[in-house]
Amino acid sequence: MADRSNGQPEGGPTSQQSSTDLAELVRAHHAAVYRYAYRLCGNATEAEDLTQQTFLIAVRKVHQVREAEKACSWLLAVVRSCFLKSLRKLRPVAAGGLEEEPEQADETPEIDEVDRERLSAALADLPGEFRVVVLMFYFEELSYQEIASELEIPIGTVMSRLSRAKGHLRRRLETHKVVGTLRVPSAASGNGVGQTPPARVNP
Amino acid sequence: MSQNSRYREQIDACRPGTGDLALPALTELARAAETDRALADELARSERFDRAVSTAMHDVPVPAGLLERLEARLAAADVTDAETAGEVALPPAVPARPSRRAILATVLSLAALLLIAIGAMFWPRPGREITNQQLAEMASTWNSKVPTTKWLKLTATSLPPARFAVPVEVRKPVQWQSFDTPDGQNGFVFNLTTGQRPARLYVIASRDKYSLPTTPYRRLEDASGGVAIVAWYSGGLLYVVVVDETGQKLSDYVSEKDIAAILHGLAARPG
Numbered sequence: 047m048a049d050r051s052n053g054q055p056e057g058g059p060t061s062q063q064s065s066t067d068l069a070e071l072v073r074a075h076h077a078a079v080y081r082y083a084y085r086l087c088g089n090a091t092e093a094e095d096l097t098q099q100t101f102l103i104a105v106r107k108v109h110q111v112r113e114a115e116k117a118c119s120w121l122l123a124v125v126r127s128c129f130l131k132s133l134r135k136l137r138p139v140a141a142g143g144l145e146e147e148p149e150q151a152d153e154t155p156e157i158d159e160v161d162r163e164r165l166s167a168a169l170a171d172l173p174g175e176f177r178v179v180v181l182m183f184y185f186e187e188l189s190y191q192e193i194a195s196e197l198e199i200p201i202g203t204v205m206s207r208l209s210r211a212k213g214h215l216r217r218r219l220e221t222h223k224v225v226g227t228l229r230v231p232s233a234a235s236g237n238g239v240g241q242t243p244p245a246r247v248n249p
Numbered sequence: 250m251s252q253n254s255r256y257r258e259q260i261d262a263c264r265p266g267t268g269d270l271a272l273p274a275l276t277e278l279a280r281a282a283e284t285d286r287a288l289a290d291e292l293a294r295s296e297r298f299d300r301a302v303s304t305a306m307h308d309v310p311v312p313a314g315l316l317e318r319l320e321a322r323l324a325a326a327d328v329t330d331a332e333t334a335g336e337v338a339l340p341p342a343v344p345a346r347p348s349r350r351a352i353l354a355t356v357l358s359l360a361a362l363l364l365i366a367i368g369a370m371f372w373p374r375p376g377r378e379i380t381n382q383q384l385a386e387m388a389s390t391w392n393s394k395v396p397t398t399k400w401l402k403l404t405a406t407s408l409p410p411a412r413f414a415v416p417v418e419v420r421k422p423v424q425w426q427s428f429d430t431p432d433g434q435n436g437f438v439f440n441l442t443t444g445q446r447p448a449r450l451y452v453i454a455s456r457d458k459y460s461l462p463t464t465p466y467r468r469l470e471d472a473s474g475g476v477a478i479v480a481w482y483s484g485g486l487l488y489v490v491v492v493d494e495t496g497q498k499l500s501d502y503v504s505e506k507d508i509a510a511i512l513h514g515l516a517a518r519p520g
Contacts, residue, residue, distance in 0.1 A: 160305035
């Protein structure tokens, strides 16, 4: 994974300086880190654990962040890294996924505002590898090139996963569309009246 | 295969409000969109979709007390790490290191104060109904409160978050800075000119309700003092352009939708 930190400062920091930097880092960025962790994990308990893990790593490496404005992006990269490690521990990373999704819609629906709960349900249905890519796009605001470099996967794979994940979001967030009835209800979904909640898609 | 299908992956790879159309894998899309109105419209729709999704992505309530729990856990970890590593990183004049109990007691005593502050920060404020007259007055006030010494130059590495990016209908800004409105809403202000007379774009995250279109723009008739104010509201973001029309025109800085012409200029923007 590409190193997005700024390298070791010369001479190293004092413990008091690191302590102050870390306290400031936590105060300034704990909310952003938690929000990203929540979107990655899909639930508050795991998100808080992931947030804690991130700052415990930051304790050891905070001196690597030289520029304050890059601290947040560095922390988000750490969150993502921790999440991916936990994902690999649970099961092998599998390519593909979303095979059961219907053919990709060509047109983007005109959506002015997105329902938060509907978005959570849509994200929960994405396999981890697709969810990470789409969250790197929206949360870390990385380009497809940067995502490919960070994840060490081909650009074509990134563009394919991103497009399929966004197609999934488009279908789920389009309010007038009725979700297909072929799926088992998912614990994470909370769709509107008259709709059959979709199943979690297994990779 | 429709044009949209053919270019679907490229459209989806394009981040809103960036120079991504100049990236290698997307130049074909940029060229095609200059002449294909339907493709340009789809690109614009995708950009609006991305902004709306990005706003919702970040809309996650932070649990009460999270900061205190983190600080307590880190304080405990700090003491444990120092003990297990045998580190004594204190200069000679500093008194003995406080005990874990003392550290936790201090953190917990601050927790009560922090809980009140965090509650005030994160408790969702119900949206207000804002009339266009009120918005015009607010925008005039904002203009007088923007610090002139805190502008940042827009570069590839100095940018606000993408969801606050400048829409294609607005002239490319030269400077930016974060901006908090007097009533506590957060966002950014962009300087559209370094000339004598200001022209600025405000992009503010807002839950209030406005009588505004979702695409540029509506002129606020209650603006005064030779200032033109236009606004629109989309994806949880309020966009307000304030232009001092002495020696310049509103249309120098913002236009209504003309995607094909604007995309041509977008493709030439640096990434």
